[in-house]
Amino acid sequence: MDKKRIWEGLRPYVLIAPAMAGIMLFVMYPVGYLIYLSLFKYNLMNKDKSKFVGWDNFTQILGRGDFYRALWNTTIYTAGVVVLTMLLSLLIAVWLNKKSRFNSVVQAGIFTPHVVSIVSISLVWLWLMEPNQGLLNYVFKLVGLPSSAWLQSSKTALISIIIVSVWQAIGYYTLIIVAALQSISPSIYEAAALDNASKFKVFYKITLPMISPQLFFILIIMTIGSFKVFDTVQVMTGGGPNNATTTLVYYIYGFRTTNIGYSAATGVVLMAIIGLLTFIYFRLLSKKVHYQ
Amino acid sequence: MASIEFVKVSKWFDRQPVIQNLDLTIEDGKFTVLVGPSGCGKTTLLRMIAGIDPQTSGSVLINGQDVTRIAPGKRGVAMVFQNYAIYPTMSVRENIEFGLVNNKVPKAERTRLVETIGETVGLNDYLDRRPSTLSGGQRQRVALARAMVKNPLVFLMDEPLSNLDAKLRVQMRIELIELHKKLGTTFVYVTHDQVEAMSMADTIVLMNQGVIQQEAPPEVVYRKPSNRFAAQFIGVPPMNIAPLGNDNTTFGFRPESVVVGTEPGSFHYTAKGEIITREMLGAETIYQVKTTEGQAFMVKCLEDEFHVDQEVYLGVPADKLFFFGADEKRVEEQDARYREFMERLRGLAHG
Numbered sequence: 328m329d330k331k332r333i334w335e336g337l338r339p340y341v342l343i344a345p346a347m348a349g350i351m352l353f354v355m356y357p358v359g360y361l362i363y364l365s366l367f368k369y370n371l372m373n374k375d376k377s378k379f380v381g382w383d384n385f386t387q388i389l390g391r392g393d394f395y396r397a398l399w400n401t402t403i404y405t406a407g408v409v410v411l412t413m414l415l416s417l418l419i420a421v422w423l424n425k426k427s428r429f430n431s432v433v434q435a436g437i438f439t440p441h442v443v444s445i446v447s448i449s450l451v452w453l454w455l456m457e458p459n460q461g462l463l464n465y466v467f468k469l470v471g472l473p474s475s476a477w478l479q480s481s482k483t484a485l486i487s488i489i490i491v492s493v494w495q496a497i498g499y500y501t502l503i504i505v506a507a508l509q510s511i512s513p514s515i516y517e518a519a520a521l522d523n524a525s526k527f528k529v530f531y532k533i534t535l536p537m538i539s540p541q542l543f544f545i546l547i548i549m550t551i552g553s554f555k556v557f558d559t560v561q562v563m564t565g566g567g568p569n570n571a572t573t574t575l576v577y578y579i580y581g582f583r584t585t586n587i588g589y590s591a592a593t594g595v596v597l598m599a600i601i602g603l604l605t606f607i608y609f610r611l612l613s614k615k616v617h618y619q
Numbered sequence: 620m621a622s623i624e625f626v627k628v629s630k631w632f633d634r635q636p637v638i639q640n641l642d643l644t645i646e647d648g649k650f651t652v653l654v655g656p657s658g659c660g661k662t663t664l665l666r667m668i669a670g671i672d673p674q675t676s677g678s679v680l681i682n683g684q685d686v687t688r689i690a691p692g693k694r695g696v697a698m699v700f701q702n703y704a705i706y707p708t709m710s711v712r713e714n715i716e717f718g719l720v721n722n723k724v725p726k727a728e729r730t731r732l733v734e735t736i737g738e739t740v741g742l743n744d745y746l747d748r749r750p751s752t753l754s755g756g757q758r759q760r761v762a763l764a765r766a767m768v769k770n771p772l773v774f775l776m777d778e779p780l781s782n783l784d785a786k787l788r789v790q791m792r793i794e795l796i797e798l799h800k801k802l803g804t805t806f807v808y809v810t811h812d813q814v815e816a817m818s819m820a821d822t823i824v825l826m827n828q829g830v831i832q833q834e835a836p837p838e839v840v841y842r843k844p845s846n847r848f849a850a851q852f853i854g855v856p857p858m859n860i861a862p863l864g865n866d867n868t869t870f871g872f873r874p875e876s877v878v879v880g881t882e883p884g885s886f887h888y889t890a891k892g893e894i895i896t897r898e899m900l901g902a903e904t905i906y907q908v909k910t911t912e913g914q915a916f917m918v919k920c921l922e923d924e925f926h927v928d929q930e931v932y933l934g935v936p937a938d939k940l941f942f943f944g945a946d947e948k949r950v951e952e953q954d955a956r957y958r959e960f961m962e963r964l965r966g967l968a969h970g
């Protein structure tokens with residue numbers, strides 16, 4: 328009888344144990360280890376020569392210009408990608424919301440970049456953006472626009488990477504917004520029509536609030552994702568020219584062999600920044616988000 | 620106030636005609652109830668008046684003016700939707716005043732109107748709540764208030780009471796009748812509930828499969844149904860109908876017109892039968908009686924005197940009998956065939 332009671336009490340823990348073990352092993356442990364590493368001057372060749380340095384790595388980070396450069400690049404990149412992607416996918420989604428054959432074809436087409444590897448996409452765009460032989464400059468010349476150096480100038484490299492990321496992300500987020508739009512009951516729009524509401528009014532008084540949970544979700548997911556951008560930079564510019572596209576993760580990657588303790592500390596800083604941003608978002612916006 | 624007129628109106632959905640060449644006039648200031656079985660086109664008709672799903676051909680006139688090209692918001696109509704269609708992102712107050720804001724009514728006037736209407740429908744304590752925190756009946760009031768506050772020429776209501784419980788439904792029914800008396804505007808009310816139609820309407824418009832079957836005050840629809848469909852749609856239980864011959868002609872009588880006894884009486888139509896079922900409803904009892912000819916008739920009695928399996932005699936007086944021709948239309952008393960049908964029925968009863 329008693330045995331049964333103990334089992335009753337234990338059962339929930341036993342049932343979640345496998346999942347918890349996974350989380351411990353693959354989430355908690357790496358994060359803990361990252362923080363642990365960030366407090367050391369770590370020697371990869373000889374573990375015993377690693378030295379505990381306390382906050383040294385962090386003070387070093389905050390005193391170095393190249394970190395701020397990377398942080399600035401990442402912020403610009405994130406702002407650009409988030410704002411452009413959200414605006415464009417909202418626009419396209421509103422346009423695609425009317426059900427028709429043509430629209431479903433467009434929807435499928437616009438989603439395709441999402442299933443292609445970002446590395447392949449980066450390589451294709453690398454070629455498109457080639458200043459002398461690339462298609463983009465060729466088209467620019469045809470329509471009489473001045474050609475651009477794209478990835479090869481420190482002025483335009485970051486914006487070029489933003490364009491590629493936006494192009495890749497748009498389809499996926501458009502799809503999410505279209506789904507959100509289609510879940511709005513048409514009778515609400517009919518009621519608004521009877522209430523003599525203008526198109527613009529309907530959009531910002533009804534449509535936007537109705538899809539605000541999805542927009543909020545996209546905002547957070549994209550901010551986090553963009554802060555961690557790496558592959559596009561790695562393939563297209565390698566952080567150049569002149570560090571114009573060095574983002575935080577790429578910066579971290581740069582120290583992977585020379586100073587892993589410093590890398591880890593930057594990783595911790597990145598984690599803190601993302602956490603802080605998410606917190607601010609929730610504080611500022613969660614009241615404006617309408618949940619059913 | 621306004622009258623509404625349909626002129627040769629047709630409506631097609633995906634190459635399927637739902638309504639064809641319909642003509643209908645809804646009188647100014649009247650409480651008109653559109654009633655009919657599910658899918659007969661009541662909502663479609665209402666939406667054409669509102670302009671949110673315009674007709675395929677023909678024209679809809681409000682106050683004699685063709686409104687085909689007028690936007691829904693400018694037709695002077697307000698609609699209470701079947702599912703209420705309340706804006707979930709706005710508070711009750713914002714819901715009610717949304718139409719006023721769009722019509723550029725000044726703020727002070729708006730507040731006054733919202734509060735007056737809130738008083739009328741009993742929502743003043745809830746004005747700053749979100750719709751999701753309201754009960755079904757309260758939401759329905761919001762929908763009603765939103766329509767009332769615009770002071771429309773025409774009130775359109777699509778089964779507004781169908782989601783309420785029986786008690787609240789009866790209460791709201793009375794409130795709506797009073798509201799109509801107070802406002803004096805044109806009400807067009809859709810329902811598939813014939814009790815609602817009978818109790819609320821000045822005029823009933825009875826529809827079936829997109830065709831108007833009868834357009835008359837409730838008592839006329841009850842006493843002089845224009846055809847078999849109308850006879851069987853109005854009344855609970857529906858009118859008993861039985862064949863009068865082999866030529867698709869029929870006769871009928873209402874369950875409440877039957878006199879039941881253990882001895883045969885002297886009525887124009889009499890039949891001997893056996894009680895199959897008995898439903899005791901409190902004030903009245905409903906029996907199902909199977910006659911010796913094999914017809915099953917519903918009978919409604921005020922007294923609960925009989926039991927199942929008992930042998931009884933049914934009697935119907937001559938003035939309570941209805942006859943329907945081969946085309947299912949009712950044969951009027953003035954009609955030449957009426958006497959012939961009466962004779963035929965007498966023969967049927969005795970032989």
Ligand SMILES: Nc1ncnc2c1ncn2[C@@H]1O[C@H](COP(=O)(O)OP(=O)(O)OP(=O)(O)O)[C@@H](O)[C@H]1O
Nearest residue numbers: 632633637656657658659660661662663664810811
């Ligand atoms: N958007 C639509 N597309 C295709 N067919 C439709 C559409 N709306 C209505 N119909 C069809 O038109 C007919 C009439 O529909 P309507 O909604 O007017 O019925 P109703 O009388 O209001 O029925 P209920 O009492 O069930 O609400 C139905 O057969 C329905 O299938």
Ligand SMILES: [Mg+2]
Nearest residue numbers: 661662663777
């Ligand atoms: Mg309907």
